[in-house]
Amino acid sequence: MATETKAKTKTIRPLEGYASMSDQDVVTLAMAVVSGMTGNPHFTTPPADLTVLKTNTDTLHALISQSLDGSKKVISEKNKQRLGVIKMLKLLGRYVEIMSDNDPATFNSSGFQAASTTKAPPQPLPVPTIKKISHGINGQLLVVVKGKKKAKNYELRFAQIINGQPTNWTTITLPNVKTVIPVNGLTPGMTYAFQARAYGAAGFTNYTDSATAMAT
Numbered sequence: 001m002a003t004e005t006k007a008k009t010k011t012i013r014p015l016e017g018y019a020s021m022s023d024q025d026v027v028t029l030a031m032a033v034v035s036g037m038t039g040n041p042h043f044t045t046p047p048a049d050l051t052v053l054k055t056n057t058d059t060l061h062a063l064i065s066q067s068l069d070g071s072k073k074v075i076s077e078k079n080k081q082r083l084g085v086i087k088m089l090k091l092l093g094r095y096v097e098i099m100s101d102n103d104p105a106t107f108n109s110s111g112f113q114a115a116s117t118t119k120a121p122p123q124p125l126p127v128p129t130i131k132k133i134s135h136g137i138n139g140q141l142l143v144v145v146k147g148k149k150k151a152k153n154y155e156l157r158f159a160q161i162i163n164g165q166p167t168n169w170t171t172i173t174l175p176n177v178k179t180v181i182p183v184n185g186l187t188p189g190m191t192y193a194f195q196a197r198a199y200g201a202a203g204f205t206n207y208t209d210s211a212t213a214m215a216t
Contacts, residue, residue, distance in 0.1 A: 012102050014093035014112040018086045023064045023078065029111075030057040030085050033092060036111025043110060047095050048088040056085050122201035125151055128177070130196055133213040139186045141213050143194055145177040148205075151198040158183055158194045161212065166193040186215035 018026065034054045037043045063078035093112055100107035107114055125148045132144040143156060154174045159166035174181065177196075186192060193210040 011097065012100060012104060012107045013097050013115045015115040016090070016093065018089070023060070023082060026082055026085055026089075027057055027061050027064070029113075030054075030060075030089060032111035033089065034111070036109055037092070037096075040109055042106045043096060043099055047091045053085070053088050053092075056081065056088065060085050124202045125198050125200040125205050127205045127208055128154065128196050128198045130194055130208055130211040133194060133211055135213075135216050136182055139184060139188055139215055141183050141186060141192065141194075141215055143181040143183060143196075143211075145181065145196045147177040148198050148200075151176075151200050153199050154196060155199070155204070156181055156183075156194065156196045157207070158192050160187070161191045161193050166210065188215050190215055 021029070030053060034050050034057070037046060038050050060078065060081045063074060063081055067074045067078045092110075096107060096110040096112055100110070104114070128148050128151070129146040130143065131146050134142045134144075136142045145154065145156065147154065154177050155171055156174060156177075157169045157171040159169045161167075172181070172183070183192075183194075191212055191214045193212050195207040195210055197207045198205045
């Protein structure tokens with residue numbers, strides 16, 4: 001007997017991130033929610049009074065203007081008022097999420113914006129940095145690379161410089177760059193170019209610009 005498999009439906013949730021919102025963005029969202037939910041037949045028993053939310057938002061808007069003169073007292077009052085408005089928005093957001101029952105039209109009528117259900121693709125890492133190259137024993141150079149958070153591993157490559165150009169790159173794969181990287185077997189008196197790159201979830205970064213040093 002064939003078994004039907006239902007596709008998993010992702011829950012529609014409100015876009016939050018209140019900490020990164022400007023004061024004016026909080027006001028704009030709150031007013032959109034007041035407008036969208038007031039008299040809305042889908043949301044008849046909100047957990048926060050919409051009239052109070054409007055009053056609190058109007059007060060926040062006024063305090064934003066008053067705080068422009070830099071008064072520490074007014075700024076403190078504005079920040080406190082902002083937190084109060086955000087608390088009401090969080091309560092209403094959870095309520096809208098439940099009452100919408102994953103219906104986009106119903107959710108959107110609330111004034112809240114829906115968070116994206118698409119997983120953001122991994123972002124490329126910044127290019128690492130070669131901080132220092134110093135001399136070790138004969139035929140050895142010591143390379144210090146500044147790593148990047150979330151890098152899975154690194155590649156360091158080096159080549160002799162002949163007629164002003166690096167030739168025949170040799171690559172070393174490194175699990176991390178927490179310690180000095182010794183590069184051995186170099187020819188004393190020859191100048192070498194070094195480049196590094198990091199590997200992360202989005203693949204390799206570009207190589208750094210060349211750093212050069214003469215082996216001794």
